[in-house]
Amino acid sequence: MGHVRSNDEGWRVMGRRTAWWRTRAQGGRAPVAGVVRRVGVLVAVLCATAALTGQSATAAGAPSSYGYGKGDQVVDGATSTADAKGLNPGGTYRSSLAKGARLYYGLEVDGTSNAYVSVTAVPPAGTTVAATDGIRVSMQNATGTACTHQSATFGADRSPHPVAAWAAWESGKALCKGGGKYYVLVERVDASGSSSDTWGLELTAVSEPPLTQAGVTDAPQDWNSESPEAVTGEARHRAGGSGFAGAVAVGPGAWRDDVEPGRTLFYKVPVDWGQQLSVTAELGGSNGGSGYVTRALDLALYNPVRGSVDEAGLGYRGTQNSAALEALPPVEYRNRYSVVEHENGMRFAGSYYLVVHLAEQLADSFGQGPFPVTLRVRVGGAAHAGPGYAAQSEPRNIFEVTSQDREAAVTGSAGGGGTAMKVLAVAGIGAGSVLLLTLGVWTVAARRRASTAAL
Numbered sequence: 001m002g003h004v005r006s007n008d009e010g011w012r013v014m015g016r017r018t019a020w021w022r023t024r025a026q027g028g029r030a031p032v033a034g035v036v037r038r039v040g041v042l043v044a045v046l047c048a049t050a051a052l053t054g055q056s057a058t059a060a061g062a063p064s065s066y067g068y069g070k071g072d073q074v075v076d077g078a079t080s081t082a083d084a085k086g087l088n089p090g091g092t093y094r095s096s097l098a099k100g101a102r103l104y105y106g107l108e109v110d111g112t113s114n115a116y117v118s119v120t121a122v123p124p125a126g127t128t129v130a131a132t133d134g135i136r137v138s139m140q141n142a143t144g145t146a147c148t149h150q151s152a153t154f155g156a157d158r159s160p161h162p163v164a165a166w167a168a169w170e171s172g173k174a175l176c177k178g179g180g181k182y183y184v185l186v187e188r189v190d191a192s193g194s195s196s197d198t199w200g201l202e203l204t205a206v207s208e209p210p211l212t213q214a215g216v217t218d219a220p221q222d223w224n225s226e227s228p229e230a231v232t233g234e235a236r237h238r239a240g241g242s243g244f245a246g247a248v249a250v251g252p253g254a255w256r257d258d259v260e261p262g263r264t265l266f267y268k269v270p271v272d273w274g275q276q277l278s279v280t281a282e283l284g285g286s287n288g289g290s291g292y293v294t295r296a297l298d299l300a301l302y303n304p305v306r307g308s309v310d311e312a313g314l315g316y317r318g319t320q321n322s323a324a325l326e327a328l329p330p331v332e333y334r335n336r337y338s339v340v341e342h343e344n345g346m347r348f349a350g351s352y353y354l355v356v357h358l359a360e361q362l363a364d365s366f367g368q369g370p371f372p373v374t375l376r377v378r379v380g381g382a383a384h385a386g387p388g389y390a391a392q393s394e395p396r397n398i399f400e401v402t403s404q405d406r407e408a409a410v411t412g413s414a415g416g417g418g419t420a421m422k423v424l425a426v427a428g429i430g431a432g433s434v435l436l437l438t439l440g441v442w443t444v445a446a447r448r449r450a451s452t453a454a455l
Contacts, residue, residue: 066122066162067243067266068094068202075203077103081142081183087117089207090394092245097121097135099196102187107139107169107205111179113391114208115139115169118306119186120244121152122200123160125262130191131156139167139176140183147176150308151189157295157313159359161264162243166307170336171210202244206305206398208348209391211333219338220329223276227327230280231376238412240265240356244306247353251409252379258370261362267375268351270405272383276330277301277346279354284372286318291365297373298357301325304350304398310342318366333387348399349386 072094078084084106087093097103109115121135134153138146152165169182176182186201235256241247247266257265271277281299296316301309314323326342329335336347356373363369386399393399 065125065242066120066200066202066264067241067246068200069243069245072202072245075105077101077105077186077201080104081106084183087184087203087205088394089113089115089205090396091205093201093203093205095201095203097186097188097199097201099190099194099198100188102185105184105186105203107182107184109169109179109182110207112171112210114171115182116166116206116208116305116307117168117184118164118166118204118206119184120162120164120202120306121188122162122202124197124199125160127160127195127197128193129154129158129160130194131158132189132191133194134163134189135165136185136187136189137165137167138185138187139169140185141176142181142183145175147173147182152308153189155295155298157293157298157359157361159262159357159361161262161357162355164302164306164308166305168307204244204306207394208305208399209389209393212388212390215387216334217337218334219340219343220332220334223329225327225329227324228278228378228380230278230322230324231378235374235376238267240267242266244302244353247351248412249351249405249408250354250375250377250412251406252377254374254376256372256374259356259358259373260368260370261358262360264355264357265373267354267356269354269377269379270401270409271331271349271352271379272401273332273349273386274330274384275349275379275381277328277352278325278378278380280322280324280376281312281314281356282320282322282372282374282376283314283316283358284374285320286366286369286371289318289366292317293359293361293365296321296359296362297323298355298359299323299325299375300355300357301328301345302353302355303345304348304352306353307345308341309345309352316362316366330381349401350399351401351405 069092072092075085075093075095077095081104084104086106086108107115107117119135119137123129132153134151136149136151138149140146147169148167150165150167152163154160154163167184169176231252231254233254235254237257238248238250238255239257243266247268250267250269259265269277279301281297283297293316295313298311298313300311303309310325312323312325314321329343329346331346331349333347335343338344354375358371
């Protein structure tokens with residue numbers, strides 16, 4: 001999604017949120033009629049609460065919003081390594097990045113487990129960005145040597161949206177050998193004329209344990225690199241999520257959402273060891289307008305640690321167009337030894353993220369939409385056992401495809417587009433339970449008081 005810069009390792013990154021009341025006793029008694037009136041009030045309050053809850057959940061999916069993880073910890077970046085706050089493997093964090101800032105975060109490395117840190121920058125709605133604006137993320141040792149570094153920019157569409165870059169400490173690499181304290185440096189890259197707004201940040205830290213026994217250390221030589229035919233058939237509607245944490249699960253098939261310019265959608269696809277993923281994105285025709293948008297739609301693929309794998313984009317004249325990712329190899333541990341970018345990233349089993357962005361510039365030529373976007377997803381090949389890790393990853397099960405993952409891909413996960421319905425369901429169940437319990441208690445109390453009064 002935008003311009004991409006790669007480091008010497010051949011990696012690639014994407015350029016581119018109760019009412020209360022009380023019973024008033026009348027002479028120590030609560031008449032049944034009064035109870036009924038108060039129940040009516042409670043019903044109204046609960047209904048209003050559920051409605052407001054639904055509105056909040058819907059608002060969270062507004063075009064300008066990014067869905068941070070609910071469990072994100074707030075951490076401030078430091079201007080020097082001496083004050084750098086530590087990131088723990090398996091943790092997700094929320095921070096911020098001012099214009100021109102260079103911020104450090106700490107990371108303890110055990111010397112055997114690979115460590116990955118991904119940083120997503122979130123510019124506010126309405127900000128002005130240049131094609132070269134973005135972030136640079138690097139992993140450094142105590143002497144300032146950079147182990148790895150990647151950059152992500154917004155690219156030619158100049159449409160503000162989440163952009164992500166990652167850095168890593170990898171066992172066996174020539175640079176940054178040995179465990180100990182390392183530092184993640186996040187730098188903001190700004191062009192003249194760009195807005196001075198502060199950007200939000202979401203950081204994730206992942207630990208990948210070593211293998212029980214050493215495996216091959218060269219990339220696969222033989223795999224089917226021909227692009228398969230796109231999945232056909234009518235697309236089923238599945239609203240996308242608003243961030244990595246709320247990415248909505250999809251499986252093989254065709255999936256559609258109607259998207260306004262400036263929106264970014266997040267999906268995830270479970271891909272097991274040995275399976276091969278292919279994806280095509282389609283942007284439907286416009287009902288009016290004219291002109292040409294150079295980079296109207298961006299499709300980016302991220303692996304389970306939010307590391308970039310590949311991306312594609314398409315121009316738009318108002319008629320239907322499509323773009324496909326490069327042919328990707330089957331998921332294998334040894335892919336990490338490839339110097340080809342879209343092969344190198346297919347190194348883990350787990351949930352792969354599809355991130356779709358519609359450029360704001362679409363609205364200038366073709367109106368506010370929404371525009372139909374369809375993802376055609378194919379997962380081929382037989383799954384096989386993994387390479388055999390010697391310990392648990394952090395977070396747990398990130399490099400696995402579970403039965404829950406497969407079920408979510410069929411039904412749709414709780415993240416993103418399903419959040420509002422989940423919240424409403426919980427609110428409804430909770431409200432109903434409270435109402436039934438309250439009715440029962442009050443009815444029994446009213447009857448007892450009425451019997452006492454009769455005596």
